Amino acid sequence: MALGAAELMALSGFQARNHPQQTGKRGPVPHVDDRGTDPRLFEKLHQRFNFTIDVAASAENAMLPRYYTVEQNGLARSWAHERVWANPPYSDIAPWVRKGHEETDAEIIVMLLPANRTEQKWWQEWVEPFRDRVDRRLRVEFLAGRQRFVAPGAKEIGPNERPPFGCCLLIWE
Secondary structure, three states: OOOOHHHHHHHOOOOOOOOHHHOOOOOOOHHHHOOEEOHHHHHHHHHHHOOOEEOOOOOOOOOOOOEOOOOOOHHHOOOOOOEEEEOOOOOOOHHHHHHHHHOOOOOEEEEEEEOOOOOOHHHHHHOOOOEOOOOOOEEEEEOOOOOOEEOOOOOOOOOOOOOOOOEEEEEEO
16 A cells, blocks of 8 residues: 555654664673674675775674774775775664765765664664665665674674674665
8 A cells, every 4th residue: 555645744754763772871782793794795795896995894804805993983084986895883873874875976885784773863864865766876775584794703604693683785876
């Protein structure tokens, strides 16, 4: 059933808020934020997009020879003329999506994110108004199944390295 104009207009004033469990006192969990991309998934994406830099990496989980670590702060550096891969820390996604939106001189930016956060403010502000429109450069691809991640310090994916959510790609071209 398609939504009519009245229903669509009613959604325009929606104020998204994070759940209290996402903004609690514990803050980010480093072993969760520093998980690496499944090398098999990355290889498929790299063949498709030919990335030149990984902007949200650590020395342990970098997917490319050129990468920015937390200390090098990929958010503070230019992504101009790059083919960017980003699997940012999921505890603080908003600045990464805002950066992707603002980096108009990058050749392409591909960001791996949780697909279950569409109600959050960062999605409503930086994705929803721009995604999949002919006159915009942002599109969203939802990935099948649940992606697996490499735990910090691990060399391969363990048996329980699957988060309780699916993922999507934000692609700015």
